[in-house]
Amino acid sequence: MSMVQSAFPPRRNSVGVQVGSIRIGGGAPIVVQSMTNTDTEDEIATTVQVAQLARAGSELVRITVNTAEAARAVPGIRARLDDMGCQVPLIGDFHFNGHKLVTEYPGCARALAKYRINPGNVGHGKKRDEQFSILIEAACKYEKPVRIGVNWGSLDPELLARMMDENARSGDPRDASAVMYEALITSALQSAERAEEIGLGRDRIILSCKMSGVRDLITVYRALAARCDYALHLGLTEAGMGSKGIVASTAALSVLLLEGIGDTIRISLTPEPGGDRAREVVVAQEILQTTGLRAFVPLVAACPGCGRTTSTYFQELAESIQGYVREQMLVWREEYEGVENMTLAVMGCVVNGPGESKHANIGISLPGSGERPVAPVFVDGQKAVTLKGDNIAGEFRQIVDEYVQMKYPKKAVDAH
Numbered sequence: 263m264s265m266v267q268s269a270f271p272p273r274r275n276s277v278g279v280q281v282g283s284i285r286i287g288g289g290a291p292i293v294v295q296s297m298t299n300t301d302t303e304d305e306i307a308t309t310v311q312v313a314q315l316a317r318a319g320s321e322l323v324r325i326t327v328n329t330a331e332a333a334r335a336v337p338g339i340r341a342r343l344d345d346m347g348c349q350v351p352l353i354g355d356f357h358f359n360g361h362k363l364v365t366e367y368p369g370c371a372r373a374l375a376k377y378r379i380n381p382g383n384v385g386h387g388k389k390r391d392e393q394f395s396i397l398i399e400a401a402c403k404y405e406k407p408v409r410i411g412v413n414w415g416s417l418d419p420e421l422l423a424r425m426m427d428e429n430a431r432s433g434d435p436r437d438a439s440a441v442m443y444e445a446l447i448t449s450a451l452q453s454a455e456r457a458e459e460i461g462l463g464r465d466r467i468i469l470s471c472k473m474s475g476v477r478d479l480i481t482v483y484r485a486l487a488a489r490c491d492y493a494l495h496l497g498l499t500e501a502g503m504g505s506k507g508i509v510a511s512t513a514a515l516s517v518l519l520l521e522g523i524g525d526t527i528r529i530s531l532t533p534e535p536g537g538d539r540a541r542e543v544v545v546a547q548e549i550l551q552t553t554g555l556r557a558f559v560p561l562v563a564a565c566p567g568c569g570r571t572t573s574t575y576f577q578e579l580a581e582s583i584q585g586y587v588r589e590q591m592l593v594w595r596e597e598y599e600g601v602e603n604m605t606l607a608v609m610g611c612v613v614n615g616p617g618e619s620k621h622a623n624i625g626i627s628l629p630g631s632g633e634r635p636v637a638p639v640f641v642d643g644q645k646a647v648t649l650k651g652d653n654i655a656g657e658f659r660q661i662v663d664e665y666v667q668m669k670y671p672k673k674a675v676d677a678h
């Protein structure tokens with residue numbers, strides 16, 4: 263009998279790039295990054311948000327460096343983060359005046375761990391090449407990597423017009439979207455080639471070609487990945503708000519990541535008013551974890567609930583357990599090896615509850631409507647205890663704590 267095999271392509275080989283303490287590409291785990299939405303000139307607000315994003319798990323944080331005051335604030339932001347013990351590398355997002363800012367504010371150029379340059383927003387006409395060169399020369403001088411980040415909303419208009427023209431004159435013109443895909447890739451690859459000519463090593467170049475359509479993004483990255491071995495940053499730009507942004511980003515990135523494409527990701531979610539900016543970090547981690555590419559925090563499987571369970575109790579328990587393990591993970595990560603791989607299940611009734619619970623490291627099956635008010639708990643597939651009464655949530659958390667202490671080896675304490 264033939265058996266079903268789980269087969270996904272291996273990770274694409276890419277040249278590794280060191281960004282501060284973090285390695286991107288070259289076989290390193292896929293890196294999660296995010297971007298602040300504070301005014302970089304506001305040193306305190308930006309420091310606080312960078313620290314929040316880093317605490318949520320962002321391994322790199324990008325800040326816009328758009329004005330002289332913002333460039334002046336960058337070394338202060340770095341120093342404040344260092345004082346807080348937050349080592350997360352900062353990436354500077356540069357646009358039309360980036361060449362001036364890295365020249366006039368060397369403290370900013372030094373404090374950043376990577377520069378993001380958009381070839382479509384460096385300048386126009388002759389100035390474009392000159393200003394791009396200045397940014398790359400700064401990267402060489404300060405030994406920093408760059409991301410050459412092409413974005414379809416700001417694609418170099420001269421390049422696109424030239425390629426559209428050439429296409430129109432060719433005997434067999436292709437449709438406009440094919441020309442645009444080609445223009446995005448050409449912009450990234452030509453800019454990378456130019457950066458190398460100026461003296462930047464391949465191990466200091468990361469590429470991205472962001473688009474907002476799921477199929478567009480997949481098409482472009484497949485082609486880009488096949489044509490070069492630069493490390494690639496993935497992200498669906500302008501993904502949107504709420505579930506739309508999460509679903510679109512997940513749909514696009516999952517396909518590429520499971521094809522072995524992508525070395526670092528960012529999820530460009532628009533926060534709801536008053537929403538948490540760190541949600542984009544959680545979504546990025548969850549994409550990597552649910553696709554089996556990395557583990558960050560124990561995941562809680564929960565049933566959707568149905569008419570068999572009239573109480574919302576199990577939904578609240580699932581939510582509180584997920585929140586609890588995410589919070590506890592900050593401590594567990596320092597103390598125990600491998601807790602991020604733990605799985606938990608919170609199920610609403612006896613129909614699927616015990617079965618699903620048995621597949622998790624720890625599972626609880628709550629009573630459905632009309633069932634006896636007891637909640638069996640399964641540990642490593644075996645029924646361990648049956649909880650009842652008013653403190654099922656508290657007792658379940660205690661079981662989780664004890665399991666972590668018992669199951670995962672203590673990390674060696676660094677004597678220094």
Ligand code: SF4
Pocket residue numbers: 565566567568569570571609610611612613614615630
């Ligand atoms: S486990 Fe029970 S409550 Fe949950 S969806 Fe299945 S039948 Fe409904």
